[in-house]
Structure formats: C-alpha cells, structure tokens
Amino acid sequence: MLITRDELALHPITVDETYPAGEIDERGGRFHQAQPLEVHALAELSGLEIRIQGRLETRLEVECDRCITLMEYPVKRNFDLYYRPVSSIAREEEIEISRDELDVAFYSGEGIELADLVREQVILSLPMKIVCQPDCRGLCPICGTNLNWETCQCQRLENESPFASLRGQ
Ligand SMILES: [Zn+2]
C-alpha cells in the first residue's frame, strides 16, 4: 500500500491492513514473520511532512543470538512518525526544529510504502541481542553442541583448570 502525498492533500488516510505471514520478512534478516501482521494507522499531512501514527501487532520467529534455537517473539508497537520530502533537505536549516530529529525520516517520490514502514518498525522492536533465556550458554564454538542441553568433550578441555575436578564431571 502506497500512501501518497497527493491523496493526503485531499484527505487523511485511515490504514487497516493485514500482511500475511512471511510478507514483511527481510532477505537475510533476523526474523521471520510467523503470524499475520495487523497495522492500524492514520496518515495525514502536517505542513510539509507526512505524519503516520498507529500501531502494529504480530508474532515473529527469531533465532537466539547465542544458541540459534528458534523461538516466538511477540511484537506490539505504537508509532508516531514524521516524514519529510527528500527535496526539503537542502532547506533544512530554514525549517524550525521543534521535535527530536530522531523522529523525522525522509521520503522520496510520491509517498511512503507502508510495507517498508512496517518492516522498519518491526526491526526497531527487536533488541540488540536476542537470547532465549538470560543465562543461555550458547553453542560450543568447536563442535556446535547446544550447551544448554548437553556438554561436550571440547568444552571440558577448554575449561580445564585446577578446579575442574571439583565440578564432578
Ligand atoms: Zn539460546
């Protein structure tokens, strides 16, 4: 769905979209969209800018960054975004900066592709590091064994220390 400036010049646009599972996946990205994604939003012109505020909800399938186990990750996110036309960058200094610049993005062409906005918001909802449990032990770097479930020979060698025998292996 393309939200165009021309249409917004006539009236605000109400968005009620559902993206089927997998639709907003990123090529080589960190997540798989496991459930349909629902987005409800209102788009309107605010001076030069397009403002889009709304919420989205879905469930992702993500890999633990340490042990690569797949797990469900629910996403529920509110957003309130402002987009300026790229052509305004040259005049940036003339525009009074009244909001945190972090909230402002740019668009080129006729308007904003909703799927791109949604994908970006989903990515932003993911933490820097995704772990299946706070004390995930990860994979053995040598043989790939998931150390949450079992131990391996290489790990024992690596951990060899004066105290190793006290661990009761
Ligand atoms: Zn893990």
Ligand SMILES: [Zn+2]
């Ligand atoms: Zn190992």
